[in-house]
Amino acid sequence: MSKDLEARLDAIESRFAIDALIANYAEAFDTMNEELLATLWHPDSRLLLGANGDAEGLDAILAQARVNMRRMPHMHHWMANALITLDGDRGHGVVAANCLFYDIEKGPLQVSGQYRDIYERRSGRWAFRERVFETHFATPLQNWVPVAGTERFGRPA
Template identity: 60%
Template sequence: MNLETLCARLEALESRAAIEALISAYANAFDRIDPDLLRTLWHADARLDLPGFGEGLGPAGIVAMAQTNWKKMPHMHHWMANPLIQIEGAVATATVAADCLFHDIEQGPVQVSGLYHDRFERREGQWRFTARRFELHFLTPLANWKPVAGSELFAGV
């Protein structure tokens, strides 16, 4: 294997790792109610589209939309799975399966599942989201769901 091939393979692995980290950081930012982390994931012209939950443009708009949702859904637990990532130079796309359990202050416990459609770009050496759109598969209220052990955050749920 020549040096050029080895460098290309290393760049592909580093890009994939950076993109997977963005996907995980997104879930963590929402679950931890962390606007500072959420802000770092997007390029300035990015768009987040969560049909039924809102849309945000640019990091500030995305954080504002998230803050609106955090008021309505103060407890979230995201699971991201099965990322299919395609990288072509400094542009990448992905689909990511998602399952989220959250407590809606009006509906109570709800499970949401679907698929994220993502676009990323590497600019000035940094991978960030340029677009993320959620395709809802199921929104299921969990009537009579009560945790029997775990976080004190769910006391009284």
């Protein structure tokens, strides 16, 4: 196999792995799956969420995630428009995000913004090295109450 073809296949496989990181991040928070969340980071990674907490290192990321999961027991993330550049075992990305939360203090809330990511491949495994969220807007959804579905959002059963 030619070096050019190997490089192209590596780029495709790397992009799929990074797309999976982005999707699994949303899935981990939306399903409150700490085990899945733990697989997405290198031990020395950083997650900087601003008002929702900044954490350095895997243990701190998971501890902050538990705080956020208790405070926002219902989360639904939509990740879109991932712009990813790769350079060997390192990559950068900008990912648009829209999230619907049920915050136990603020009620229903929509938050939109962008993640600015650094990805690294170590020992053949792609993971987040850094994920920084830039809030574009946070909007309380006054009087917003779902009328159907499986999630109660604070409604009586």
